[in-house]
Amino acid sequence: MLPFEHAVAATRGARDYQEDAAAFRPDGGEGIMLSSEGPAYDAGGFAVLADGMGGHAGGALASRTVCEEFLAAAAEHSGSSVDRLIAALKAANKAVAGKIEENPLLAGMGSTLIGTAFGPGGIEWVSVGDSPLFLFRRGEVALLNEDHSLAPELDRMVAEGKLTEMEARRDPRRHMLRSAVTGEDIDLLDVSQRPLALEAGDYVVLASDGIATLDQTEIARVIQGYAKDGAAAVATAIIRAIEAVREPYQDNATVLVVRAVG
Amino acid sequence: MAEHGETTAGNEAKAVKGHKFLGSLRDALLAAGRDDEPIEIVAPTPKASSIAAKAIDDKGPPPLPKPQSLSAEEAARLARTAPEHPIQRPESLAAANDEDVPPTTRVVRPEKIKKADPEPEASPRTVLVRGRQQIERNVFERDPVVGFLIVVGGPGLGSYRPVFEGNNTVGRSTGNRIPLDFGDDAISNEAQAYLRYDSTDRSFLFVPNLAKTNVVSVNDKRPAGPVPLQPMDVITLGRTQVAFLPFCGSDFDWSEISEA
Numbered sequence: 001m002l003p004f005e006h007a008v009a010a011t012r013g014a015r016d017y018q019e020d021a022a023a024f025r026p027d028g029g030e031g032i033m034l035s036s037e038g039p040a041y042d043a044g045g046f047a048v049l050a051d052g053m054g055g056h057a058g059g060a061l062a063s064r065t066v067c068e069e070f071l072a073a074a075a076e077h078s079g080s081s082v083d084r085l086i087a088a089l090k091a092a093n094k095a096v097a098g099k100i101e102e103n104p105l106l107a108g109m110g111s112t113l114i115g116t117a118f119g120p121g122g123i124e125w126v127s128v129g130d131s132p133l134f135l136f137r138r139g140e141v142a143l144l145n146e147d148h149s150l151a152p153e154l155d156r157m158v159a160e161g162k163l164t165e166m167e168a169r170r171d172p173r174r175h176m177l178r179s180a181v182t183g184e185d186i187d188l189l190d191v192s193q194r195p196l197a198l199e200a201g202d203y204v205v206l207a208s209d210g211i212a213t214l215d216q217t218e219i220a221r222v223i224q225g226y227a228k229d230g231a232a233a234v235a236t237a238i239i240r241a242i243e244a245v246r247e248p249y250q251d252n253a254t255v256l257v258v259r260a261v262g
Numbered sequence: 263m264a265e266h267g268e269t270t271a272g273n274e275a276k277a278v279k280g281h282k283f284l285g286s287l288r289d290a291l292l293a294a295g296r297d298d299e300p301i302e303i304v305a306p307t308p309k310a311s312s313i314a315a316k317a318i319d320d321k322g323p324p325p326l327p328k329p330q331s332l333s334a335e336e337a338a339r340l341a342r343t344a345p346e347h348p349i350q351r352p353e354s355l356a357a358a359n360d361e362d363v364p365p366t367t368r369v370v371r372p373e374k375i376k377k378a379d380p381e382p383e384a385s386p387r388t389v390l391v392r393g394r395q396q397i398e399r400n401v402f403e404r405d406p407v408v409g410f411l412i413v414v415g416g417p418g419l420g421s422y423r424p425v426f427e428g429n430n431t432v433g434r435s436t437g438n439r440i441p442l443d444f445g446d447d448a449i450s451n452e453a454q455a456y457l458r459y460d461s462t463d464r465s466f467l468f469v470p471n472l473a474k475t476n477v478v479s480v481n482d483k484r485p486a487g488p489v490p491l492q493p494m495d496v497i498t499l500g501r502t503q504v505a506f507l508p509f510c511g512s513d514f515d516w517s518e519i520s521e522a
Contacts, residue, residue, distance in 0.1 A: 124341075137334035144338045196341035199331060 007039040009235035013250030019052035019059035020254035025071040039232040044119040051208035054109030062111040069095035081117035085126040097183030110182030122195035136203035141220040146190035148179040198260035210253025231257040408510040415503030418444025430457040448500025450474040466491040
């Protein structure tokens, strides 16, 4: 069997639009825009997930543009995985700028982006914004990338006693971003410093911040419960778990799940 | 009756009757704690998996496949730390030189945000210690073991299960405090019997659960009520036989050394 199995699942939550986009492009293949397709197997490639912002049309357009451009550019460039990831991110950013130039009404649209390279050496990533990238291994979940929202800042204030945990959780600033792909210079970006070697049975989950309805231990529990059933089962299970919470203002949530089959 | 009367620092070394190996354990522990030789103590791993840190986890011989490879958290940390030659980030991406641009709806510019320092991780290196060591003995990280059941017949032959302080349920499912999950389906799933260690009188009591299908026996007797257990008593449950070996008892109890 090929080493990576991947699948996507998504929910619009309480919104009537979907601003998330996610796609996987196998090495040497075509990018697949995934909505909720069954699992596919590949020897390696690039996965991308974007959470758009900027109103109905803008947000969805931004995330789709970013995903398409990212995968196209990642395939075009050669060099190390990290070089390709960063080049692809720049291309995606430029594409957003291009769209805004074509239609100035779109100004202000933007997107988060997680781009992940899967290969025999493991995974590498580049990330801008607050879409989390998780690694699941033997029942535990760890966050791989840096959160560019104000949430870490709020959590620090909780630790210092300036806010209660509940206030911080409800604070609207939680979803404000310090960095995003908006066509302008990117303020902060997070890049893996070395490849992370995967083990058979590991799951890598690219998610939009709608997954924050579940805390990390719940995510670990859900993945653990379906780990044997494959990426598609895990992806659907996570989305179902989010929907089951029935959060009244549930944001769009999308997960792209990659399993190391080994 | 060897007494440790002339230990140099003799402050805590109470004379203990040494006729059994258990009786001298306290002495041995105290002596080890006063060693003047440099001792190496391995630094505790930063985050033991707090989720599954139940004492039940440390059941016997088939050690859970806990490979020495990295945990999720460790792997994440490694991938986030730079190798010797850090990756050059393109200038254009790292630069934040557009302070005059008004922020978009969800993006805030970072000028007023001090970056939180990444919390210093516990050093992964072994800590070198010298001289006398204070050895922690007042906080149990898991339930203290007071004895063992060793499978001497039937499925799982040669395995053992720890007996913990207080009440222990013995049954086939892993939810029991003493799980006999070696594949003997003649043992009830839940609580076929109870094994109790009472630290006040330091006694072990075996209590069969009479509501369960199969009869259990202790040394070929078929008790209808609680029986005190003696070392090397053999309990038969279903098609499995276990021998009982106490760790605590008249010579030792955890209360003696957990100075609290």
